Amino acid sequence: MGGVHHFIDAQGESRRLLVALDGRVKLLLLLAALIVNLIAGGIRVPLALAVLAFILVLAAGVRARVFLKRMAVPGVLAVVAFLSQIFWYKQGEVLNLPIWQWEVVIYSGGLLRGLELAARILGGMGVLLFFSLTTPLPELMRAARFFHCPPVLVELSLIMYRYIFLLLEEGGRIRSAQKSRLGFADLRSTLRSSGILGGMLILRTYDRAERSFDAMRCRGYRGALTAVTPGELQKRDWGGLVVGLLLLGILFGLR
Amino acid sequence: MKKRFSVLLFLVLAAPHPALAMHIAEGLLPLEVAVFWGALTLPFLAFGIYSITRKKKESPNYMPLLGIFGAAVFVFSCLPIPIPGVGATAHPAGTGFSAIMIGPFPTVVVAFISLLLQGMFLAHGGLTTLGANTFSMGVMGAFAGFFAFKFSRLFRFNLFWSGFMAGMFANFFTYLGTSFALASGLHGTEPFLSEVAALFALLAPYTVALALLEGAITGGILVYVNKNRPDILRKMRILPPREVETK
Numbered sequence: 001m002g003g004v005h006h007f008i009d010a011q012g013e014s015r016r017l018l019v020a021l022d023g024r025v026k027l028l029l030l031l032a033a034l035i036v037n038l039i040a041g042g043i044r045v046p047l048a049l050a051v052l053a054f055i056l057v058l059a060a061g062v063r064a065r066v067f068l069k070r071m072a073v074p075g076v077l078a079v080v081a082f083l084s085q086i087f088w089y090k091q092g093e094v095l096n097l098p099i100w101q102w103e104v105v106i107y108s109g110g111l112l113r114g115l116e117l118a119a120r121i122l123g124g125m126g127v128l129l130f131f132s133l134t135t136p137l138p139e140l141m142r143a144a145r146f147f148h149c150p151p152v153l154v155e156l157s158l159i160m161y162r163y164i165f166l167l168l169e170e171g172g173r174i175r176s177a178q179k180s181r182l183g184f185a186d187l188r189s190t191l192r193s194s195g196i197l198g199g200m201l202i203l204r205t206y207d208r209a210e211r212s213f214d215a216m217r218c219r220g221y222r223g224a225l226t227a228v229t230p231g232e233l234q235k236r237d238w239g240g241l242v243v244g245l246l247l248l249g250i251l252f253g254l255r
Numbered sequence: 256m257k258k259r260f261s262v263l264l265f266l267v268l269a270a271p272h273p274a275l276a277m278h279i280a281e282g283l284l285p286l287e288v289a290v291f292w293g294a295l296t297l298p299f300l301a302f303g304i305y306s307i308t309r310k311k312k313e314s315p316n317y318m319p320l321l322g323i324f325g326a327a328v329f330v331f332s333c334l335p336i337p338i339p340g341v342g343a344t345a346h347p348a349g350t351g352f353s354a355i356m357i358g359p360f361p362t363v364v365v366a367f368i369s370l371l372l373q374g375m376f377l378a379h380g381g382l383t384t385l386g387a388n389t390f391s392m393g394v395m396g397a398f399a400g401f402f403a404f405k406f407s408r409l410f411r412f413n414l415f416w417s418g419f420m421a422g423m424f425a426n427f428f429t430y431l432g433t434s435f436a437l438a439s440g441l442h443g444t445e446p447f448l449s450e451v452a453a454l455f456a457l458l459a460p461y462t463v464a465l466a467l468l469e470g471a472i473t474g475g476i477l478v479y480v481n482k483n484r485p486d487i488l489r490k491m492r493i494l495p496p497r498e499v500e501t502k
Binding site: 016029030034036037038039045070071073074080081084085088089090091109110113117120121122123124125127128129131132137140150152153155156157158159160161162163164166167168171191192194195196198199200201202203205206208210213216218221222252 | 282289304316319320324325328330356368375376381383432443445468472473476479480485
């Protein structure tokens with residue numbers, strides 16, 4: 001998981017145009033794209049959004065393999081959602097096939113709705129991935145603060161984000177140590193090892209929180225995190241916003 | 256008598272991926288359904304934020320503790336646990352344990368942030384489905400776990416079994432919530448409640464096994480902490496001082 005952390009921050013530091021666009025612009029475009037994805041209907045717009053996200057991710061300098069790998073889970077869910085609708089959306093029977101004591105019935109309405117649902121999942125997840133692969137969390141949080149998101153939520157998100165990767169590495173190390181001592185060998189030892197692992201994480205977390213608070217106070221923490229406030233939008237941000245909204249408008253018109 | 260092939264097929268497809276059922280993916284819920292779940296979650300989230308703000312004023316070190324603790328719960332919920340007899344792994348919800356340690360309302364906020372981070376940065380869940388996911392994990396899981404722990408303590412269960420009940424009920428109710436949320440997006444022309452039942456039946460083999468496992472692990476963690484650092488349980492007011500183990 002440490003790799004993910006490095007990856008996201010590394011992308012944020014590179015100054016390609018799509019990555020360098022202001023977080024507020026990207027957040028607005030993300031919300032607009034997700035709404036278009038949900039309300040457009042049919043499969044053309046969501047699939048176009050998925051393809052567009054893929055192209056933009058490549059343009060932002062992310063490897064195709066990374067994007068496709070992360071789309072694997074949504075891809076499986078899209079297939080499951082598609083299959084569920086084939087049988088649960090009963091409009092216009094197209095096939096009735098008896099197999100032993102079962103009866104396979106496929107409906108045309110279900111097929112269409114299933115495709116629509118699968119496309120919506122792919123479109124939505126594609127857009128989300130584009131956003132996540134080109135926007136570091138601190139930038140998102142600055143944008144969230146600008147849009148009057150409660151400061152407690154922003155502060156908590158930043159602290160959690162900072163420590164998730166550290167604790168994942170720590171948890172991984174404890175787990176490896178346990179495995180080398182025959183932990184996680186069978187169900188009984190797995191339960192015991194998991195309990196100890198969770199307990200050790202809590203102990204270390206608690207101590208770390210106290211140390212962290214002391215360190216934060218030494219650096220001037222008085223109950224609120226201070227961060228660089230986002231400045232004025234630049235010309236390229238306005239341009240990105242207008243082009244993005246236009247593109248979404250055209251896609252919505254083509255539905 | 257002919258059985259419903261659809262349920263069987265869905266079950267077979269979902270079998271290797273029980274953990275995926277935990278978070279509803281972006282795009283799965285229509286806009287009006289997503290708004291409905293968001294509106295249902297909002298009061299809990301708002302009260303959670305209010306409660307954290309109040310506690311932060313009382314004790315300035317509350318935020319780092321909550322943040323790092325939230326991160327630990329996130330990490331805990333990423334631990335793969337093998338499900339016996341299935342050959343697959345699933346992930347604990349972690350909300351029951353979190354509700355015991357930091358309370359149910361802050362757990363809603365922590366779950367919301369965890370789901371936001373998972374949705375936006377790990378492609379698990381989504382943004383328009385955040386309300387539905389937070390309701391199942393954060394609200395249903397946290398409150399079920401919290402009350403299960405409190406009632407168990409009331410009935411004088413020991414620490415392990417109280418933790419066990421909290422972990423088990425939190426997990427079970429999380430899946431119940433997920434079934435409702437999934438059915439609201441997938442039910443098609445079938446009656447809503449029959450699809451809830453079908454989805455819950457689909458998830459049941461994993462839910463029961465995973466709930467028992469999560470219960471055992473939650474109980475184990477509490478016992479471990481009580482044995483090694485009882486002061487943490489005392490400071491976080493989980494146990495009264497007389498019940499805390501002395502080293």
